[in-house]
Amino acid sequence: MNENLRQRKTDFAKYLHEELLKKPPYWWQQSTAEFILTKDVGDTKNDHFHYSEETIIKFDFKRALNSSALFFAINLLLMFYIWFKGNAHDINLWIMVVVLMGVIAYPLLQRSNKDVIIQLNREGFFIKTMEHAVSWDHLAASYIKKDNSGESTRHYLIMVYYDELKDEFVKTEHYVDGLDMPYETIALYIEYWKIRTGNTTTVV
Secondary structure (H helix, E strand, O other): OOHHHHHHHHHHHHHHHHHHHOOOOOOOOOOOEEEEEHHHHHOOOOOOOOOOOEEEEEEOHHHHHHHHHHHHHHHHHHHHHHHHOOOOOOHHHHHHHHHHHHHHHHHHHOHHHHOEEEEEEOOEEEEOOOOOOEOHHHEEEEEEEEEOOOOOOEEEEEEEEEEOOOOEEEEEEEEOOOEOOOHHHHHHHHHHHHHHOOOOOOOO
16 A cells, blocks of 8 residues: 555544544534444453454344344234134134244245345455445554434444445445344444454544
8 A cells, every 4th residue: 555545544444533523513403313433432341352264244034033033923912813713714804824924924034134145254244235345455544433313222333444436435335223233243343354354443
């Protein structure tokens, strides 16, 4: 990596950090998002870490299946209720049950849920929302975004990197709740690979 790109990365990372941490000018414009550097998130989570030649993160099918078990049980109870009430020949009720079962099962059976969501190795990093893998040398900054706008906090991984074809810095963002690795451990692995590949970009 040439010195010019290294300096551009450093300058852009500092600018981005200042922008993300900037507070709204008025008290009623309270931000619902919190941005934390992956190195600060990763420092809080050091268990379940295993050294390997590649880190693969996918959709947590087992946990999603467990979460859906309650809805399957409700549908089964509904089926028994229909049978007990003597409405077994009511086609509309059975259609409703089938539709509910389909709504629950469809997200679990999508092909995209079986694909690699995040891939980290010596050559670079890849996130499903990206067109191709990117070298660690081109990474300018990485954050975990905590979105507090809903009833529960949602977590997103943000990777900002230099795109050689566009000659500009690009941001990719992906929702990381529901994956087979918690967001803290994802942040820890990102820092591990940054260190292992010599990515020394820091934000002051």
